Amino acid sequence: MASSTVTLASSSEAHVDVASLKSNLQQELGALVSPNRSFENWARTFRCVPEQYYSPSTEEEIIKILHLARLSGKRVKAIGTGHSPSDLACTDGFMINTDKLNRFIRADEKELTITVEAGMKLHQLHEYLEFHEMAMSNLGSISDQSVAGLMSTATHGTGAEYPSCCAAVLDLTLITAQGEKIYCSKTEKPDIFNAAVCSLGSLGIITSMTLQCEPAFRLENKQEPAKLDQVLDNLDAIIHSAEHVRLWWYPHTDNVVVWRANRTTKPVSKPPASSWRTSSWFTFNVYQGLLYICRFVPSLIPSLSRFMFWATQSRPLERVDKSVKVFNFDCLFPQYVNEWSIPWSRTAEALRALNQFIENGVVQVENVNPEEKAVVSTVKKEKGLKVHFPIEIRFVKKDDVWLSPAYGVDSCYIGIIMYRPYGKPVPYKRFWAGYEKIMTSFGGRPHWAKAHSVTYEDLEKSYPKMKQFSEIRQQLDPKGMFLNDYLRRHLVPSSETPSN
Ligand SMILES: Cc1cc2nc3c(=O)[nH]c(=O)nc-3n(C[C@H](O)[C@H](O)[C@H](O)COP(=O)(O)OP(=O)(O)OC[C@H]3O[C@@H](n4cnc5c(N)ncnc54)[C@H](O)[C@@H]3O)c2cc1C
Numbered sequence: 001m002a003s004s005t006v007t008l009a010s011s012s013e014a015h016v017d018v019a020s021l022k023s024n025l026q027q028e029l030g031a032l033v034s035p036n037r038s039f040e041n042w043a044r045t046f047r048c049v050p051e052q053y054y055s056p057s058t059e060e061e062i063i064k065i066l067h068l069a070r071l072s073g074k075r076v077k078a079i080g081t082g083h084s085p086s087d088l089a090c091t092d093g094f095m096i097n098t099d100k101l102n103r104f105i106r107a108d109e110k111e112l113t114i115t116v117e118a119g120m121k122l123h124q125l126h127e128y129l130e131f132h133e134m135a136m137s138n139l140g141s142i143s144d145q146s147v148a149g150l151m152s153t154a155t156h157g158t159g160a161e162y163p164s165c166c167a168a169v170l171d172l173t174l175i176t177a178q179g180e181k182i183y184c185s186k187t188e189k190p191d192i193f194n195a196a197v198c199s200l201g202s203l204g205i206i207t208s209m210t211l212q213c214e215p216a217f218r219l220e221n222k223q224e225p226a227k228l229d230q231v232l233d234n235l236d237a238i239i240h241s242a243e244h245v246r247l248w249w250y251p252h253t254d255n256v257v258v259w260r261a262n263r264t265t266k267p268v269s270k271p272p273a274s275s276w277r278t279s280s281w282f283t284f285n286v287y288q289g290l291l292y293i294c295r296f297v298p299s300l301i302p303s304l305s306r307f308m309f310w311a312t313q314s315r316p317l318e319r320v321d322k323s324v325k326v327f328n329f330d331c332l333f334p335q336y337v338n339e340w341s342i343p344w345s346r347t348a349e350a351l352r353a354l355n356q357f358i359e360n361g362v363v364q365v366e367n368v369n370p371e372e373k374a375v376v377s378t379v380k381k382e383k384g385l386k387v388h389f390p391i392e393i394r395f396v397k398k399d400d401v402w403l404s405p406a407y408g409v410d411s412c413y414i415g416i417i418m419y420r421p422y423g424k425p426v427p428y429k430r431f432w433a434g435y436e437k438i439m440t441s442f443g444g445r446p447h448w449a450k451a452h453s454v455t456y457e458d459l460e461k462s463y464p465k466m467k468q469f470s471e472i473r474q475q476l477d478p479k480g481m482f483l484n485d486y487l488r489r490h491l492v493p494s495s496e497t498p499s500n
């Protein structure tokens with residue numbers, strides 16, 4: 001990892017007694033430091049050892065930490081819950097844990113908005129929303145993330161008429177590298193706002209956000225088995241067949257689960273009778289154990305996928321519950337994941353190309369360079385792959401957040417996964433490489449939270465507002481205090497060599 005030491009002290013600070021300022025700040029901030037604390041993400045796939053690990057609970061404390069970082073020439077990274085499956089949240093400089101920045105600020109039941117501190121976890125947010133009879137319109141699979149972490153990576157759920165969560169942000173407060181507190185919204189400093197909503201921590205520390213909500217609602221959820229070809233042939237109708245539609249495809253089989261949810265006034269239904277098939281004991285022990293065996297005998301993976309589909313998904317299911325309980329589900333145990341969005345009109349082609357790649361080891365992609373004529377390039381024929389289920393397919397409406405992967409494009413997210421049974425590694429790199437090639441050829445944009453290999457230069461081609469974003473980043477953080485290795489790889493032109 002590159003050194004976190006950079007020249008960040010401003011010239012005005014150079015005139016005062018820097019050593020005594022630093023020592024005063026260190027003393028004042030001492031109580032917020034967790035000595036020798038390392039950081040590991042949820043999937044235990046990335047870890048780092050920050051030089052200092054701070055847990056502030058007020059904006060004033062954050063301003064002091066940034067002041068000390070400036071004087072000491074340190075880089076700074078905010079973290080929420082550390083759920084990003086990449087090195088996005090890693091640093092060897094100052095880490096700011098935002099767990100204590102979790103207070104409720106206000107709710108407006110008429111306008112259906114809530115303002116909270118940005119480190120609040122979603123499950124806590126849901127409690128405040130429930131109290132005020134409101135709910136988020138759309139959610140991803142879990143509610144462990146912090147509000148700022150969720151928005152900073154454009155986390156999404158599913159629903160043809162429902163954009164990614166970050167489209168619900170109405171205003172936010174940001175503390176910049178210079179310790180300046182900036183309030184911005186769709187109407188006040190709109191350029192900073194459009195850049196900051198999804199900014200991966202690169203513009204500063206977000207301390208509060210106001211979110212647009214809707215009246216609390218229940219969802220009627222129905223899921224049923226279907227066949228891949230039948231789904232792909234009727235995809236447009238299926239995408240619009242309910243307010244929220246997601247698909248789980250079991251690779252190596254033609255089995256798909258079609259998951260639908262619609263708002264309803266029906267009462268919450270009784271939970272289904274408990275059964276070994278749906279118990280968490282079964283998935284955590286039997287499924288994880290079988291995945292572990294597959295590490296040594298990968299040829300068993302297709303049979304395991306067929307068995308698990310039969311055991312858990314081959315019968316239709318129906319239920320009514322609070323929105324959060326239907327949107328969220330158990331994501332089981334640590335995993336490698338990759339996920340990109342493509343225009344949803346390309347979904348069927350992309351999934352067929354992915355199926356071909358998994359079964360034959362062949363990637364057939366159109367050349368992605370628009371200057372060159374589209375040609376079909378075939379990677380030399382290799383053996384097929386053995387990959388885990390599910391491949392998750394979700395749909396989001398386009399939005400206007402500059403760095404949202406759904407900026408200006410109705411998008412389909414295709415997520416791939418390789419579980420790490422009992423935290424053990426499994427091979428995934430060949431799967432990732434072919435998948436990324438396919439997604440690139442369909443105009444894909446990677447999910448920011450997930451590890452990917454796209455450079456700034458390529459991202460600039462696919463994000464119309466990337467240049468404006470970079471200008472704002474340069475303006476707010478000219479010395480790169482908030483850059484880490486991930487951000488240098490993906491948000492900084494390779495020609496710019498940041499000072500180390
Ligand atoms: C089990 C699981 C399920 C998931 N499901 C989904 C899903 O359904 N849909 C989806 O799109 N994604 C999903 N994700 C990805 C997840 O939503 C993102 O990784 C999200 O960013 C995690 O939030 P966090 O609070 O853990 O953020 P972290 O991982 O801690 O940080 C993410 C980024 O936000 C920045 N950040 C955090 N707080 C602040 C702040 N206060 N100010 C400035 N920057 C800040 C960090 O610097 C970092 O760049 C899932 C991840 C896991 C592990």
